[in-house]
Amino acid sequence: MWFRRVPVVAAAAVAAAVRGYGTGGGRRLLLRQLFEPSSCSYTYVLADVSTGDAVIIDPVLETVPRDARLLRELGLTLRYAVNTHCHADHVTGSGALRKLLGCRSVISRASGARADLLVGEGDELRFGAFALRARASPGHTPGCFTWVLDDASAAFTGDALLIRGCGRTDFQQGCPRTLYRSVHEKIFTLPDGCLVYPAHDYNGQTVSTVGEERRFNPRLTLSPDDFVTLMEGLNLPRPHLMDVAVPANLRCGIQDDVA
Ligand SMILES: N[C@@H](CCC(=O)N[C@@H](CCS)C(=O)NCC(=O)O)C(=O)O
Numbered sequence: 001m002w003f004r005r006v007p008v009v010a011a012a013a014v015a016a017a018v019r020g021y022g023t024g025g026g027r028r029l030l031l032r033q034l035f036e037p038s039s040c041s042y043t044y045v046l047a048d049v050s051t052g053d054a055v056i057i058d059p060v061l062e063t064v065p066r067d068a069r070l071l072r073e074l075g076l077t078l079r080y081a082v083n084t085h086c087h088a089d090h091v092t093g094s095g096a097l098r099k100l101l102g103c104r105s106v107i108s109r110a111s112g113a114r115a116d117l118l119v120g121e122g123d124e125l126r127f128g129a130f131a132l133r134a135r136a137s138p139g140h141t142p143g144c145f146t147w148v149l150d151d152a153s154a155a156f157t158g159d160a161l162l163i164r165g166c167g168r169t170d171f172q173q174g175c176p177r178t179l180y181r182s183v184h185e186k187i188f189t190l191p192d193g194c195l196v197y198p199a200h201d202y203n204g205q206t207v208s209t210v211g212e213e214r215r216f217n218p219r220l221t222l223s224p225d226d227f228v229t230l231m232e233g234l235n236l237p238r239p240h241l242m243d244v245a246v247p248a249n250l251r252c253g254i255q256d257d258v259a
């Protein structure tokens, strides 16, 4: 049975509370997908089970107490609070988590937002024996990044690629042609089995794979020109929190003492 192969770990609290899965080299990854219902947002906690070092991706302000409690219960040390992009529909929790737990906030330089760490193509965030690698995937916004686990088993795609969908391109300097190129060049080039974890889902889905999206995504399987036509005709209503969320997220969720 799988749990017989779990190595003895240094952090006892982590060992007691966490069921990680092996990713080769004797490492054990903890991965939790968390949901915020009012914006249909996903937040992800990733941690090295052995060391307790953790990263959170796309935290939401309203669910910071829940997420901080989970991190504490599992005995994890939060190193980074990462935003895949400057969100338009909710205020990020990265500023609040930084104040509460002393982690570093992270976003791309191209986002134009403030954070402790501004990243670019190929940058890495290490947590224990694991790393997340940054792939620029602009188009939904110019500063969108996809974060890929170092063994390419999982990609956190933000709003660039959603399950059977993609981020809209009608605000925040979005560009459908750029998004099409990003998804095809930066995400669809990952292995077929790479798990796709998006920042939102509006249809009750939780995870997909690169292979599935390459075959079945109704938008990204179109030709580039048809994709542009479709995206330009979506006529979606503006996110109701946009005027609050964008200014707050340009400050990484209200934190005034960073560059
Ligand atoms: N109704 C929601 C906003 C929904 C929305 O616009 N979602 C964005 C992603 C967040 S910026 C999107 O790209 N959706 C793509 C789509 O095809 O729906 C609200 O009011 O918050």
Ligand SMILES: [Fe+2]
Residues within 6 Å of the ligand: 085, 086, 087, 088, 089, 140, 159, 167
């Ligand atoms: Fe977005």
